[in-house]
Amino acid sequence: MKKRILTVLGFAALLAILSFDAMAAQSSQTVVGAAIKKSANVFQSVRTIVFVIGGFGLVGLAVQAIFGKVKWPWFGALAVGLGVLAAAGAIISYATGDNVTTAEGGYNDTFSTDTSSTAGINYTH
Numbered sequence: 001m002k003k004r005i006l007t008v009l010g011f012a013a014l015l016a017i018l019s020f021d022a023m024a025a026q027s028s029q030t031v032v033g034a035a036i037k038k039s040a041n042v043f044q045s046v047r048t049i050v051f052v053i054g055g056f057g058l059v060g061l062a063v064q065a066i067f068g069k070v071k072w073p074w075f076g077a078l079a080v081g082l083g084v085l086a087a088a089g090a091i092i093s094y095a096t097g098d099n100v101t102t103a104e105g106g107y108n109d110t111f112s113t114d115t116s117s118t119a120g121i122n123y124t125h
Contacts, residue, residue: 054078
């Protein structure tokens with residue numbers, strides 16, 4: 001009798017653990033998906049701000065060129081930095097194999113040829 005009770009309690013505990021594991025997996029995908037979407041939105045916003053600041057840097061270099069005082073290392077750093085920032089989303093998508101999109105759609109990368117992005121999360125783990 002005691003062995004039968006322990007067996008039933010063991011099966012009940014196993015069932016509880018398995019159902020809890022399934023619920024935890026679903027909620028963790030929701031949490032991770034939300035974090036990825038928010039990170040993509042922050043990346044898109046920060047990238048826009050940095051492009052605007054880079055535009056001011058290009059205007060400053062143009063003024064330096066007018067007066068013949070161009071600092072070529074500054075130009076190189078600005079060009080390489082803006083190029084890496086423009087390709088960052090495509091590099092991340094290529095490296096991870098995921099098509100993460102923002103609320104407005106895809107990353108809209110300069111070097112990305114994929115125009116089939118839709119709003120939402122296309123993340124599976």
